[in-house]
Each structure stands twice: as C-alpha cells, then as structure tokens.
Amino acid sequence: MRNQRIARRRDFLKNCIAGAFGLAAADNLLPFDAAERDTATTGSRVSIASDALLRGSPAGAVVDSRRVLDLLDHAMQGVFSSDDPAHAWAKVVRPGQRVGVKVNTLGGHGLATNLQLVEAICERIQGAGIRAQDIVIWDRDSAELERAGFRIRIGGAQVQCFGTDRVGFEDELSSFGSAGSQLSKILTERCDSLINVPVLKDHDGAGVSMALKNMYGVIHNPNKYHPNGCDPYVADVNMLPEIRARLRLHICDATSACYEGGPAFKPQFTWHANTLIISEDPVALDYSGWQIIEHKRAEKGLKTLESDGRAPRYIATAADAEHRLGTNDPKRIALVETHVR
Secondary structure, three states: OOOEEEEEOOOHHHHHHHOOOOOOOOOOOOOOOHHHOOOOOOOEEEEEEEOOOOOOOOOOOOOOHHHHHHHHHHHHHHHHOOOOHHHHHHOOOOOOOOEEEEOOOOOOHHHOOOHHHHHHHHHHHHHOOOOHHHEEEEEOOHHHHHHOOOOOEOOOOOOEEEEHHHOOEOOOOEEEOOEEEOEEHHHHHHOOEEEEOOEEEEEOOOEEEOOOHHHHHHEOOHHHHOHHHHOOHHHHHHOOHHHHOOEEEEEEEEEEEEOOOOOOOOHHHEEOOOEEEEEOOHHHHHHHHHHHHHHHHHHOOOOOOOOOOOOOOHHHHHHOOOOOOOOOOHHHEEEEEEEOO
C-alpha cells in the first residue's frame, strides 16, 4: 500500500492538541511522531486514509467518484492488512446476505454521509457477491435522506434506499442497562449485516458524534438519551443485541467534517478533510476521531472539549468492563495512515 504507516500512539491527545508536528499537506490528518511508530500491537486497527485531490485540482465542491472509490480501497486495505480490496470486503460480507448501509443525514446536504462514498461502498459490496436489491441504504427518515441528496428507491433489482418512516419500528422493546428502545424494522427485517457510515462531527451535548452515536438513528426514542452528555446511553444503545449481532464495519465519512457547532451543519465550522476513517472497533474509531476534532479545534484557537464541558465520556463507558465494545486505550490502537496520491 502506498505511503502507508502504522503508528501506536502514546500521549495521543497531548500531541494532537499541541500540534507539535502539524497537519499533513492535505490539512486533515493526525500528526504522527516518527519515534512513536510501532508495527507491533495486539489492539484495534484504525485506518485513516486521505486524498488532497479528492475534489479535484483546483478543489471543487463535489467529491470525485473515481477518487473516493480509490480512497475507500486504500482505507479498507489498511484495516484488513490486505493488498486486495476485494479480499478485505470478503471479510465483511458474504454472498446471500442482506446488507444495510446506515448513513447519517441529520446535517442535511452540507454535513451528511457523502453520496459518492455510499455509491462506492455499494459498488464494493456488490463486488463481494451481494445482489443490488439485497443492499439497503437507510436512516431514520426518508425526507432527510432526500435532503442529503439520496434518491428513495423501493423494489426492483436495484440498491434500495428509504427511511424507517416507511416501515416503522418493532413493537417490543430491546433493552440493555439504561436503554430500552424499539428498533427499526429495516435493521431487524432487512439486514443480516450492517455497515455503519457516520460523519466526523462535533456534537453540542455528547462532544462528538461518530460510529457509536450513529446508532441513535436505529431506535425510536433517541431524544430520551441525551442527558449527561449521552452517557451511558450511547454505550447502552450499542449493546442492544440486535445491533451487536449485525454490526460488521464502521466507515466514518470525514470528506467533510465539523469541529464546532454540531450536529447541525454550520458552514463556518465545517472543513473538507477529504478523509475516511475505518475500523471494526467503533470505540477505537471514535477515540481517534475525537483526537482529530481536538486537533482542528486547537488549530482554530478553540478550547478543548474537556474545557468546554463536553468531553465525550461515553467513549470510555463503551470501553469499560460492562460494555467491552472496543478499546479507547491509545497504546492499543494501531493507526494506519495512508496518503493517496
């Protein structure tokens, strides 16, 4: 894989906020200290792939479909230590399955899961042997999907796309800890495997919103779970058995990302990071994404989320002995950084 490095971080947050090493040329990557790179780890892999030319040269507003497919391939190869993206996808889905692609469209067109990225994901899923009609792109509301640029498609031999509003929620509650929720029938009736495609963004209550919090779009009562910075609610929602049984991969869209004022789209706080962050471990992904946001906040002269009273405590809860959803220990996170040229 081109220009790829693996890093185990020590004092990760301190170095990110200090900005001692600066951002890469694309102005979007985590700073890496060469002295701290280490290929030996028993923890979780987080692949961070960036392409400074993702929107062309000079940069335009729209992501280039060919380049985002290439970026996705590099990020997948980084997660699965493979030189063949088809081999990587074969570890995520298998022929005969019904696959859900859970996007995030709350932020509207300016801060929703990128359409070209989702098209690239669906192309690779089909390449892994999944029929187009067995793939469903979904979120909580069809109108929000349409506002984000997705076209509603129901029926026929094509990739499906619609919101939970079209099918409703299960009658029975699914429960764990503080969470008791009805789940989308798209999840329970249409998905054998689930690929989670959130957006890298700040959140006014939770601190950040990425892989773990995107599961709030699966339940009927997310409004109930916002007190106390969404802690322990985010972790408990992710422990619901129907979710845990289906989640296979997390592809965090940082083609456009938000460092302040989220989760709604505020153009003054949004930047084109031209980056994908992929992991099988949602906790490691969220921890790593949190550091990217902190670094950007420091660059812009903003307080840390801790100082702002919004540290994402739910990430540590998701990693604790009761939940074990992944690791937030930087010594056990192997960051695989790829610059696509």
